[in-house]
Amino acid sequence: MLMKLKILMSKLKILIELFITFSKIGAVTFGGGYAMLMILLREIVQNKHWATEQELTDYYAIAQCTPGVIAVNVATFVGRKTAGNLGGIIATLAVVFPSVVIISLLAGVIKAYASLEWVKNAFAGVRVCVCVLIFNAVIKLFNKAIIDKKTLIIYLLVLAGAMTLNISPVVFVILAGIAGIILSVKKS
Amino acid sequence: MILLLELFWSFVKIGFTSFGGLSMIPLITSEMLSHGWMNAAEVSDIVAIAEMTPGPLGLNCATFAGMRAAGLLGAFAANMGALSPTFTLCTLAAIFFEHFKNSKTLIKIMTGVRPACVGMVGGVLVQLALANYFDITQKINIPAAILGVVDLILLLKFKLSIPKTLLFSAISGIILFGVLGL
Numbered sequence: 063m064l065m066k067l068k069i070l071m072s073k074l075k076i077l078i079e080l081f082i083t084f085s086k087i088g089a090v091t092f093g094g095g096y097a098m099l100m101i102l103l104r105e106i107v108q109n110k111h112w113a114t115e116q117e118l119t120d121y122y123a124i125a126q127c128t129p130g131v132i133a134v135n136v137a138t139f140v141g142r143k144t145a146g147n148l149g150g151i152i153a154t155l156a157v158v159f160p161s162v163v164i165i166s167l168l169a170g171v172i173k174a175y176a177s178l179e180w181v182k183n184a185f186a187g188v189r190v191c192v193c194v195l196i197f198n199a200v201i202k203l204f205n206k207a208i209i210d211k212k213t214l215i216i217y218l219l220v221l222a223g224a225m226t227l228n229i230s231p232v233v234f235v236i237l238a239g240i241a242g243i244i245l246s247v248k249k250s
Numbered sequence: 251m252i253l254l255l256e257l258f259w260s261f262v263k264i265g266f267t268s269f270g271g272l273s274m275i276p277l278i279t280s281e282m283l284s285h286g287w288m289n290a291a292e293v294s295d296i297v298a299i300a301e302m303t304p305g306p307l308g309l310n311c312a313t314f315a316g317m318r319a320a321g322l323l324g325a326f327a328a329n330m331g332a333l334s335p336t337f338t339l340c341t342l343a344a345i346f347f348e349h350f351k352n353s354k355t356l357i358k359i360m361t362g363v364r365p366a367c368v369g370m371v372g373g374v375l376v377q378l379a380l381a382n383y384f385d386i387t388q389k390i391n392i393p394a395a396i397l398g399v400v401d402l403i404l405l406l407k408f409k410l411s412i413p414k415t416l417l418f419s420a421i422s423g424i425i426l427f428g429v430l431g432l
Binding site for chain 1: 265266267268295298299301302303304305306307308309310313314317318322325326329332333334335336337339340341343344347348355358359360361362363364365366367368369370371372373374375376377378379381382383394397398401402405406412413415416418419420421422423424426427428
């Protein structure tokens with residue numbers, strides 16, 4: 063009985079931790095899901111050890127291929143891995159929670175602020191920082207994902223493609239997956 | 251009640267046919283206008299508000315549109331609709347991925363997919379950097395570049411937390427672009 067209670071309490075503790083962590087992530091995610099990558103790396107990989115860099119990249123890739131909001135899809139993956147089905151649902155709702163509260167409270171007044179000069183300047187500053195966050199995330203993930211010449215070539219081709227062509231990410235992911243199989247066959 | 255169901259269903263459709271972020275905007279626009287939930291001017295506010303509030307852009311749009319159409323319950327219905335692909339397709343993908351995690355084929359596939367994923371984020375970075383570090387005449391915006399370097403040092407060298415770095419950048423933005431008029 064006591065054992066069961068202990069297990070239940072530790073499960074509850076993980077769920078609460080998931081909710082708090084992903085609420086924090088949701089609250090500081092400005093500029094869309096890409097900025098979130100760096101925040102996830104710090105909170106999920108470095109602080110909480112809920113996933114490795116590789117796993118996070120994998121989740122991100124799959125999240126880009128499934129419809130819906132990418133950042134939330136990543137939350138579902140991490141939540142499921144940490145605490146099963148319920149963990150997935152809790153993490154997903156937690157990411158959304160802060161913005162729903164903020165928008166519900168501020169929807170009426172925020173429009174008036176949007177045109178103010180100092181608010182625009184503040185967000186110009188935030189956007190500069192978002193670029194730095196994404197840059198950091200790219201460097202961190204680069205070291206883990208680009209492990210040889212072949213993966214470097216895939217990276218460069220997709221980078222060039224993403225900058226010049228207007229193709230859905232799904233196409234890149236599928237092509238890269240096929241390339242992964244073909245290149246590994248050649249090796250052996 | 252019917253209004254809430256309609257909102258939910260609209261965002262289920264939007265969720266399943268988009269891949270988040272800005273790709274949702276045209277779909278939201280047409281759904282909002284065709285149901286008469288918002289007028290064209292209100293719809294154009296969506297992006298401005300979604301960008302100024304934290305959280306995933308697509309869900310901020312859902313919250314704002316739902317609020318306007320049917321208050322707090324509307325926001326909830328719209329969010330649940332927008333999250334429906336996450337709770338169905340993405341969860342299925344997660345189960346599938348967990349199940350085949352150790353399969354040799356999946357490992358090979360992911361070895362190819364990981365660099366592609368980093369490449370795509372790199373592509374987005376280049377676009378965003380061009381928009382935020384250069385002005386219309388393609389000249390580098392020096393104050394923005396300096397702020398970027400300072401942010402980088404704060405994050406890496408001084409291990410400043412991300413929320414604090416964002417706050418620092420917002421204040422620097424007000425000072426650099428506003429007070430000093432650079």
